[in-house]
Amino acid sequence: MALKDILPGKLGFGAAPLGNMFRDIPEAEAQATVEAAWDDGIRYFDNAPFYGAGLAEIRMGQALAGKPRGDYVISTKVGRIVLEEIDEDARDNGEKGDVFAHGRPNKVANDYSEDATYRSIEDSLKRLKTDYIDIAFVHDVAQDFYGDEWLDVFENARKGAFRALDRMRDEGVIKAWGLGVNRVEPIELLLNLDEPRPDAFLLAGRYTLLDHDRALQRVTPMVAERGLGIVVGGPYSSGALVGGPNFEYAPATPAILAKVAAIKAIADAHGISMKAAGLQFALANPAVAAVIPGASRPGRIAEDSRALAERIPADFWRELREAGLVNPAAPLPISD
Structure with a gap:
């Protein structure tokens, strides 16, 4: 089944902030944010055990309890098992650092085996309160x-998680599966394998207004040609695009801040919000089925909806291209 046939709309909800990403979010605020998304018509919710060691899934399960299950779509992730043990040591989260330092203290085991994949799905079902x-x-x-061991991890996943999910999809247990990553190389590698057969990809931070060259050159054409689909996570590049201090989970570099300032100057001249530019740029690519900005405050939801509906004149995109701020090959929104 094509990803666009599964998803209920182009705007979804990225639940990473619900795992206390960057800050300790009060429970009432987290619940109100999911409720605001529901009230605004959002019906696609993405999650992962990694987000706060299960905290984001627990909160979402509570927030969506009582909602008609057939009315919304949930995606989550496998590869991490949340344990009951408390983690006394600092976690090695690679480039993601201590982004979930305020999450639950449970140990998280990295495991891409077949058995772990089944267990991960089962655990997520319980936390999300769904069947x-x-x-x-x-x-x-x-x-x-x-790091340098990623190809070994990928091979373990190919022998374990990929095959398990392929089987679960074919048996009707799930509707679709794929990779949820922050790099294009694993997607490119999987697309070039004969087996197994993924349906979709979640690509975070790699097809945004600030960073899209590699994805455009190496994966989006193949995804579109094969009738698959991409969910774009992190469309605001960890907040840098909309004035935040972080890019890719770390303080933004002077080069990134300069690029943001250059884009914003053109956006301001046309009276365009940076959120509108970011969301509409990502969705203009035919390989992209949806965007899932994260939110931890209820007011952010309405901002995203307005940004998606905002009219952006063709001159804005033309000026970005002339200034070298977007790849010349990038599909751009069709404007009046």
Whole structure:
């Protein structure tokens, strides 16, 4: 089944902030944020055990309890098992650092085996208070987490998680599966394998207004040609695009800040919000089925909806291209 046939709309909800990403979010605020997304018509919710050691899934399960299950779509991820043991040591999260330092203190075991994949899905079902998962992504089999060992991790996942999810999809347990990563190389590698057969990808931070060259050159054409689909996570590049201090989970470099300032100057001249530019740029690519900005405050949800509907004149995109701020080959939104 094509990803666009599974997803209920182009705007979804990225649940990483619900895992206390960067800050300790009060429970009431987390619950109100999911409720605001529901009230705004959002019906696609993405999650992962990694987000706060299960905290994001627990909170989402509580927030969606009582909602008609057939009315919304959930994706979550496999590759991490949340244990009951408390983690006394500092976690090695690769380039993601201590992004979930305020999450639950439970140990998280990295395990991409077949047995762990089944267990991961079962554990997620309990935390999310649901009886099925629509889409399962294999999480973080990439350089940003495993460094030079990522190919070994990928091979373990190919023999374990990929085959398990392929079987679960064919048996109707899930509707689709793929990779959930912050790098394009694992997607490119999987697309060039004969087996197994993924349906979709979640690509975080790699097809954004600030960073899209590699994805454009190496994966989006193949994804579109094969009738698959990409969910774009982190469309605001960890907040840098919309004035935040972070890019890719770390303080933004002077070069990134300069690029943001250059884009914003053109956006301001046209009266365009940076959120609108970011969301609409990502969705203009035919390989992209949806965007899932994260939110931890209820007011952010309405901002995202307005940004998606905002009219952006063709001159804005033309000026970005002339200034060398977008790749010349990048599909751009069709404007009046």
